[in-house]
Amino acid sequence: MKKTQAMQLAAGAALAFSALVGASTASAAMSSGYVSTDAFNKIQPGESRDQVVAQIxxxxRTVTWPLTHxxxxxxxxxxxxDFSNAVAHVDLDASGKVIGADISADDAQE
Known part of the structure; x- marks a missing residue:
């Protein structure tokens, strides 16, 4: 293999790797469970779970409450x-519609 071909191959591999790392980083950021308060405050009662996930x-994590469904x-x-560890939570009814959304202290992490 000629030197220029090797350099082109290495440059192509580096570009592909950076695109892959960038894509996986962006994907991780979108699915990490982090939400800004501005985006969170736009959630409205009656929205579906899918609408919430599309927005934020x-x-x-998700917890299912068996007694209340x-x-x-x-x-x-x-x-x-006032919270050092703040958690935003969205409550869904049995049909998967928003019935409440709030930001509070995460007592489990204190």
Missing amino acids: GQPE TQTMYYTTDDTG
């Missing part, structure tokens, strides 16, 4: 108010 991304989706937020 996948939650960090509801779910809570948890997100990390940039809220810097």
Whole structure:
């Protein structure tokens, strides 16, 4: 293999690698469960789970409450108010519609 071909191959591989790393980093950021307070505050009662995920991304974790047949989706937020560890949570009814959304202290991480 000639030197110029090797350099072109190396440059192509580096470009492909950086695109792959950039894509996976962007994907991780979108699915990490982080949400800004501005985006979070746009959630409205009655929206579906799919609408919420389309607006603010996948939650960090979801808890299903068997006795009430509801779910809570948890997100990390940039809220810097009185909380050192703030968590945004979206409550869904049995049909998957938003019944509440709030930001509160994450007592589990204190």
